């Protein structure tokens with residue numbers, strides 16, 4: 128049984144120009160999960176500094192900026208990824224699919240299919256610790272570009288993430304928050320929650336602090352891509368009573384050229 132009184136320790140590691148990798152660590156067993164492997168050096172440095180050894184590696188999707196460091200880091204760790212993406216991911220030890228539960232670091236984690244950015248992109252939710260790893264699906268005030276999936280598919284994926292508890296920490300894959308914030312303001316210039324969050328983001332970035340992980344409850348109030356069915360947002364974009372997937376598609380298209 129996982130110890131419900133001891134949430135897993137979460138560490139954020141900046142990689143490459145604007146990527147994030149994450150470590151999740153069980154202080155009692157020493158088990159350590161790495162989520163995505165953009166590049167090896169900063170991740171190995173963090174492991175060395177903490178005295179941790181990887182037992183598990185989770186790959187969210189096949190893009191090179193999430194997997195290229197894997198060969199240098201995998202060692203004897205168990206590599207977990209989507210069955211649907213196994214043909215283009217590095218060799219997996221465990222292939223998972225939507226709705227499956229897998230024990231990682233002593234905690235039961237739920238696998239969600241969040242396709243849209245790519246087909247086969249997964250997110251993994253650790254309910255006891257209140258953490259979800261979303262990579263390039265749900266991002267802080269944004270969402271990933273639709274390289275492979277349709278707007279309907281991404282809207283469906285984001286609704287699965289939106290259904291998680293408000294106090295969930297959202298560990299997304301990139302520091303795009305300031306651009307996302309500027310864009311969000313063009314969509315909902317009168318959203319007061321958004322206006323105050325944009326100021327907090329500017330302060331954090333001026334101090335070179337990461338804005339990831341973010342809080343899911345705040346995302347629900349300020350992320351336009353989670354609000355495509357919100358009457359205020361729909362009114363703000365001149366699409367009152369629109370099909371939410373159509374409103375989502377409209378916002379995503381505007382973001383592509385922002």
Ligand code: ZN
Pocket residue numbers: 188190193244263
């Ligand atoms: Zn990607």
Ligand code: FE
Pocket residue numbers: 190192193263300301
């Ligand atoms: Fe990425």
